[in-house]
Amino acid sequence: xxxxxxFISCEEAKHICDKxxxxxxxxxxxxxxxxxxxxxxxxxxxxSKNKQLSKVIETSEVKCLKAxxxxxxxxxFNEALSEQQQTN
Amino acid sequence: xxxxxxxxxxxVNLYSDYLFNYTISRVNDRDxxxxxxxxxxxxxxxxxxxxxxxxxxxxxLISILxxxxxxxxxxxxxxxxxxxxxxxxxxxxESEGDxxxxxxADPSDKTxxxxxxxxxxxxxxxxxxxxxxxxxxxxxxxxTILGYDTExxxxxxxITPSNLWVIIHRARTALAECMEENWF
Numbered sequence: 001x002x003x004x005x006x007f008i009s010c011e012e013a014k015h016i017c018d019k020x021x022x023x024x025x026x027x028x029x030x031x032x033x034x035x036x037x038x039x040x041x042x043x044x045x046x047x048s049k050n051k052q053l054s055k056v057i058e059t060s061e062v063k064c065l066k067a068x069x070x071x072x073x074x075x076x077f078n079e080a081l082s083e084q085q086q087t088n
Numbered sequence: 089x090x091x092x093x094x095x096x097x098x099x100v101n102l103y104s105d106y107l108f109n110y111t112i113s114r115v116n117d118r119d120x121x122x123x124x125x126x127x128x129x130x131x132x133x134x135x136x137x138x139x140x141x142x143x144x145x146x147x148x149l150i151s152i153l154x155x156x157x158x159x160x161x162x163x164x165x166x167x168x169x170x171x172x173x174x175x176x177x178x179x180x181x182e183s184e185g186d187x188x189x190x191x192x193a194d195p196s197d198k199t200x201x202x203x204x205x206x207x208x209x210x211x212x213x214x215x216x217x218x219x220x221x222x223x224x225x226x227x228x229x230x231x232t233i234l235g236y237d238t239e240x241x242x243x244x245x246x247i248t249p250s251n252l253w254v255i256i257h258r259a260r261t262a263l264a265e266c267m268e269e270n271w272f
Contacts, residue, residue: 018253022231022232050260053263056271062214063112063233064109064233066234073125073129077126077130080129081096081097
């Protein structure tokens with residue numbers, strides 16, 4: 001089936017919606033998503049939950065370790081773990 | 089038979105982010121938070137034989153971490169903290185009385201209640217994140233919490249951008265469902 005340049009599938013709409021949460025969707029993608037949101041309940045429901053999730057994460061101000069910080073922690077801990085195993 | 093078993097090999101992967109989120113909101117310094125987590129894991133390793141298995145590993149580690157945080161504040165209060173308390177406006181006649189206005193609480197400041205809600209919300213998010221496959225949780229945290237761009241994550245984890253978006257989609261769908269059950 002020929003792919004429409006204006007009307008997108010539900011899957012594509014969800015993908016654009018995901019990108020939009022990170023400000024990575026283009027204006028054209030936003031437009032196509034808005035068009036789909038006018039008639040597709042599934043996209044509308046997904047979009048609403050997706051936005052709610054983004055808002056909750058933002059409100060929570062939740063934090064996590066950066067990759068290199070976790071690696072450093074893991075290395076320190078591995079050393080202690082192997083020392084402990086040697087003494088046992 | 090104990091309800092929970094202990095396996096220190098998985099601690100860093102499973103609990104370091106949760107412990108970090110708990111600590112950073114209390115000490116407000118990334119380096120200190122990491123030191124406290126490292127101390128917690130080491131203390132946990134030394135006292136593994138005391139783990140009875142009645143609580144989960146995470147709860148047990150948090151109880152150790154709480155003591156570490158209290159010790160940290162005790163230490164800075166006994167050394168540096170007390171010496172650093174300064175009284176301003178003492179010698180300034182011109183600004184006499186200004187301090188009253190300047191010390192009125194800023195309405196945008198967080199209240200204890202806000203902090204509590206955020207802390208509970210953070211716990212709920214981490215509870216849901218723990219249910220995700222490790223890779224999904226890792227990509228989601230890098231993209232959403234750390235705010236890394238797509239290229240950085242793809243290079244770090246050696247995945248393609250389309251792969252990243254598939255992972256993000258799965259993670260977001262599962263998280264939204266989990267949060268709907270537990271929070272919304």
